Amino acid sequence: MEKIEFLNNGSVTSVPGFLAAGVTAGFKKSGAPDFALVYSETPASFSGVFTSCTFAAAPVLLGREKVRQGGTLRAFAINSGNANACTGAQGLENARKSCDIAAAKLNVPASDVVVASTGRIGVQMDMSLIERGFELAVPALSAQGGNDASRAIMTTDTVPKSVAVKIRINGIDVTIGAMTKGAGMIDPKLIAPHATMLCCITTDADVDNEVLAGLLLPCAQDSFNRITVDGDMSTNDTVIIMANGRSKVKIVPGSVEYDLFREALLTVMQKLAREMVMDGEGATKFVTVKVVNARRREDAVLAAEAVANSLLCKTAWFGNDPNWGRVVAALGYSGAEFDPAKCNIFYDETPVVRNGGDAGTPECDLLDVVKKREFVITCDFGEGDEEYWVWSSDLSHEYVTINADYHT
């Protein structure tokens, strides 16, 4: 397998043929950038995965429709500050109108535009701000604009999240760039046409829509769908991938090129997923919860998600408390089928629970692990060969502060 090279300061515009901008349209009272535009100089093939929330936001409804219709994409616009969710027929109309505005300003078909929103739920979009967003962003589009764009999509994020990798396929450089945002309301279950997490991925590989769709969902399942900050899934989660084909490297299933590209794509998406958890609201810890040797995959999934979402585990992590009783309690109520007497638990490599009881490791050794910024909890069911892992954060005072702040 060839090397995946991370580019310094990489972003969606590290990919030749993609321009981007991030501007202040006025959605945020703070005056911080709140409108991002990613533009492909040529029609790009594309795919998308979206929230599975029943109350899916207007732009999600439109985005799904566009993915079903197929065709090409030229622009992906994202505003931060208003989610355009629970806004009914007018919300949908406003999302369509945003595409029309983009089309006019960019001189592309409205059907080649996808929009996404994040922010407050239940408030109608102030369309004058959308107008203003495009007015400012279109002239600002540039091949250096990726990092500006990633700053403009932040909400409670403390750092912008962009990445780009380069791989060589048959002697030719293929680039994948991406940006994401999301620090709260994060427990994505992306489904084909699911946090508010928003992600835009660009590439110059030559991949058609159907192949992109076949790559995007499994990669989302092994990245964004594996993370949880607060267990709350959003109405607006959207991941859009655009491929402009400029490298002329054709990606078709069953080829070596496909495997290379898939690995690079997964690497990009996992890196951003990790960064989202690291930057989760109030997070001070990054904890990988891993269930191994389960009889059925679904048992591993239930068990890992229960521990990763347990308030008692998350507060213990915050408190540097090695209390494994909370881990076994969560495994026990998860609904997973396993034999407690065969269950072994490790904090990193340190044995914690052996055969369902205390492994007898001195507490100071456990403390050494749980005091770290990042550690792995492995729950070994000793019954089969199925496994699953989830990336989670701790639950801190800062989380409560961020989310209890009156902000209606």
Add this chain to the structure above:
Amino acid sequence: MEKIEFLNNGSVTSVPGFLAAGVTAGFKKSGAPDFALVYSETPASFSGVFTSCTFAAAPVLLGREKVRQGGTLRAFAINSGNANACTGAQGLENARKSCDIAAAKLNVPASDVVVASTGRIGVQMDMSLIERGFELAVPALSAQGGNDASRAIMTTDTVPKSVAVKIRINGIDVTIGAMTKGAGMIDPKLIAPHATMLCCITTDADVDNEVLAGLLLPCAQDSFNRITVDGDMSTNDTVIIMANGRSKVKIVPGSVEYDLFREALLTVMQKLAREMVMDGEGATKFVTVKVVNARRREDAVLAAEAVANSLLCKTAWFGNDPNWGRVVAALGYSGAEFDPAKCNIFYDETPVVRNGGDAGTPECDLLDVVKKREFVITCDFGEGDEEYWVWSSDLSHEYVTINADYHT
């Protein structure tokens, strides 16, 4: 329906024929009472419901066995400070030994004793403390000991929780007394032979084991199983009911007496369930989440539980934030099937969401509701006639403080 009279200062010993004591055996470093004993002067019929956690504690395993075996009960002993969970064969042996000690000191068959434990998971019981508990509690047993017993079972509870009611059936007084504890690790799913919530219910009605079992589970489903503090279910949840028959009022299914008794029992269990949520770790709010007019009951259950357990909803409640976007997001990811466009939401009687969008109620009116110590969120799906409700608390800084405190 005759009146249910709450007794002043009511407790498990408000019921004639039941004695109780609460003493300091030494489990708690603080020196606070930590060992409770409830004793029936005559053999009592009984039943129990327990945690559905896979890692059920040793006393839960024994308790289930005893419920299956049937017979009578004379004593229910509870220690606070050690959960005797994940303690393997030795833990089970220690639980049996506790029954033996009780039997010897009380001069009753060991098979007529049930024990329950709450506290730290994974630590073997110091049997000398159990010895000491019985040594001190047996001579202290008294008809006034109910309130002492309820104090001895507290962990992070800030107040003891006891209640007793009297009903008249056919001109005869029948009393039901009860005590409970539990402020964290509270999301009980009690199943026949599930929180760490511990509850002891006494009555002088004449009810056989099978009838008690038939009453206890449905009443638990409409009380303890409806509450959540942190969504974490415990390894030790135990509810034991004992009936000594002293009133000579026979309770058999299909009779008026049965209906009267059932209502009184449910009243007692709901009162304690409410008190547990009110006294939930760090709780400042008591929120009833109600889903009405759902097509299927399971949709109502999924939806109500998702809102009741949402960290974003719980922190908003703590912050007096009427943000209904978090409520609709939780409904949307709950897995419940409903039409968002038909969904109406009320805070108490105040419309918040109409047909899936903003009902237009001025924010100050919503604030008036969510600032209250106690309010009801009603989600009306407008599609059928099924409903479900859950009692929940908010998520405060104090919750994080309590549970992030290093206490291994």
